[in-house]
Amino acid sequence: MEVLFLLAGGAAAGLFGSLLGLGGGILIVPLLTLGAGLPIREAVGVSLVCVIVTSGAAAGVYLERHTANLRLGMLLELFTATGALVGGLVAFLLPDRVLAGLFALLLGYVAFTMLKAARKPATVAATTPVASQQSAPEADTATGREAAIRRLSGPGYRVGRIRFGILGSVLAGVVSALLGIGGGIVKVPVMNLVMGVPLRVATATSNLMIGVTATASAVIYLLRGGINAYVAGPTAIGVFVGATVGSRIAGRVNVRVLRFLFVAVQVYVAFQMVLRALGLTS
Amino acid sequence: MTGVPTGGGAGRDLDVMIARLLTFGTYVSIALLVAGYLAMLAGGISPYAPAPGLDPGAIVADILAGRAPGFLWLGLLAVIATPTARIVAAMVGFARMREWEMASVSVGILVVITLSVILARLVEA
Numbered sequence: 001m002e003v004l005f006l007l008a009g010g011a012a013a014g015l016f017g018s019l020l021g022l023g024g025g026i027l028i029v030p031l032l033t034l035g036a037g038l039p040i041r042e043a044v045g046v047s048l049v050c051v052i053v054t055s056g057a058a059a060g061v062y063l064e065r066h067t068a069n070l071r072l073g074m075l076l077e078l079f080t081a082t083g084a085l086v087g088g089l090v091a092f093l094l095p096d097r098v099l100a101g102l103f104a105l106l107l108g109y110v111a112f113t114m115l116k117a118a119r120k121p122a123t124v125a126a127t128t129p130v131a132s133q134q135s136a137p138e139a140d141t142a143t144g145r146e147a148a149i150r151r152l153s154g155p156g157y158r159v160g161r162i163r164f165g166i167l168g169s170v171l172a173g174v175v176s177a178l179l180g181i182g183g184g185i186v187k188v189p190v191m192n193l194v195m196g197v198p199l200r201v202a203t204a205t206s207n208l209m210i211g212v213t214a215t216a217s218a219v220i221y222l223l224r225g226g227i228n229a230y231v232a233g234p235t236a237i238g239v240f241v242g243a244t245v246g247s248r249i250a251g252r253v254n255v256r257v258l259r260f261l262f263v264a265v266q267v268y269v270a271f272q273m274v275l276r277a278l279g280l281t282s
Numbered sequence: 283m284t285g286v287p288t289g290g291g292a293g294r295d296l297d298v299m300i301a302r303l304l305t306f307g308t309y310v311s312i313a314l315l316v317a318g319y320l321a322m323l324a325g326g327i328s329p330y331a332p333a334p335g336l337d338p339g340a341i342v343a344d345i346l347a348g349r350a351p352g353f354l355w356l357g358l359l360a361v362i363a364t365p366t367a368r369i370v371a372a373m374v375g376f377a378r379m380r381e382w383e384m385a386s387v388s389v390g391i392l393v394v395i396t397l398s399v400i401l402a403r404l405v406e407a
Contacts, residue, residue: 002328003319036330052361056308063301070297074372074387081394089401148383211304211365212391216398218362222336223402229354230322230333233315236361240312 002036003234009035010238011245014054018246019253020262024239025051025181026110029103030269031235033276038231040099040276041091045221046232047180048214050239055182055211057240058247062204072152072159072197073205076169080183080213083173088217091178092224101277103179107270110185111263157198165195169209177217182210296375303371307364314357321350366395 013027025047032043062068091099153159168190172183184206191202221227275281322329327350334340334351336359344352373388 002330003322006329007319049358049361052365053308053311056304056311056361056364060301060305060308063297063304066294066297068297070300070372071384074369074384074391078387078390078394081391085394085398085401088398089405092405151381151383212369212395215362215365216395219395219398220402222358222362223399224406225335227336227358228329228333229318229336229351229358230327230329230331232358233318233322233350233354234329236357237312237315237319240308 006036006231006234007238010050010235011242012238013050014239014242014244015246016242016258016262017054017239018243019249019258020114022110022184024054024243025176025179026107026266028235028239029180030107030273032231033100034269034272036231038228040096040103041221041226042228042231044091044099044178044180045218045226046228046235048177048218048221049227049232050236051176051180051182051214052211052218053236053240054243055207055209055214057243059204059208059211061247062207067201068204068208069152069154069197069201070208072154072191073208075152075162076165076187076191076205077209077212079166079169080173080176080187080209081216083170083175084177084213084216085173085220087174087177088220090174091217092220092226094178097277097279099178100273104270104273104277106175106179106181106185107266107273111266111270113185114259114263114266154197154201157196157201160196161194165190168194173213173216176210176213177220182206183213184210296372296379299375300368300371304364304368307360307367311357311360311364314353314360318350318353318357321348321353324348325350366392369395 009031010024010028013024013031016022017024017027028047028050029040029043032038032046033040038046059068063070149159149162152162159165168186172186172190175181175186176183184203187206187209188199188202191197191205192199197205218227272281321327336355341352341356344350345356346352369388369391373385373392376382376384376388
């Protein structure tokens, strides 16, 4: 029964994550800590494995359709991987209670942004990326740099503000390694709103990057005994199945209702994580 | 927005080649994990039982004996190896297209992943 719980829980996390455009990590860590009683660091290690699996499956499709920007993704993942390396090492120095507190903050932030998106469903998609409006940014006049930016850009958009993208990528890597998430909640807004990458391309490119980002820290968790094979196996299978089903039924589900339900769950989980951070629960 | 990758036809080919590599790696990983999961069910192993750590030397023997840890660890290693293989493939692809900047970026990512392994081992020791 316990094996089935992990399989079913992983499938639910993968399904909801896929329908709501989130990685499964934000659901897997609470599932394993609050549902299965695992220490948060062990849950993060398992979650990183699941995140790599979902990234591999999704990124394959996005690349085949040429939606993901391989060059931009690889440039930025050099920095997400560096951030993940630092985060992976720091994670073993922090007490469980600090990690729980950080996770509660993350859940609060995600719940807030989802509520905002639910109230204004068209705003994000309709936003014209700031950087794409710039015809010739002042800093990009050098020929070599201009050629490099052209190679990183895609049809209909021009990538800008690469330094901000690099900073955001390092941050996304650290957050991913500490909390076992893909880091898309940082990368997608940075690429879309700051660098001028269309939302659809930013989401696809973020999906591509997640695999390498999570690998840099998953290696540390693996070698330091932070990944439990008996838990990781069934959970990863469940997440894979759930995410695959989710991507197929996404167009037929009322995501608005689902989003409000999900926010309620997040608020509850954040409350539990706060209790854990304060040492008021095991 | 569906885009045409820069690098023309060769860029498209690289996208497709990497896409297939990722899909293949993911399916192989999942197949191994499913085998491990079935072995857990057959052996009545609880996921909360003390799990054996990674022992690369024991993987082949475990698989030949049909034991769950062998399949699970090989599957988990395949999961982690898939994005790394993607970077190696991209490095080769960019070098063939003489895109030395992107080939260097690929090498940089591989260096970071290698550093993760080295630092994890150093800290553990």
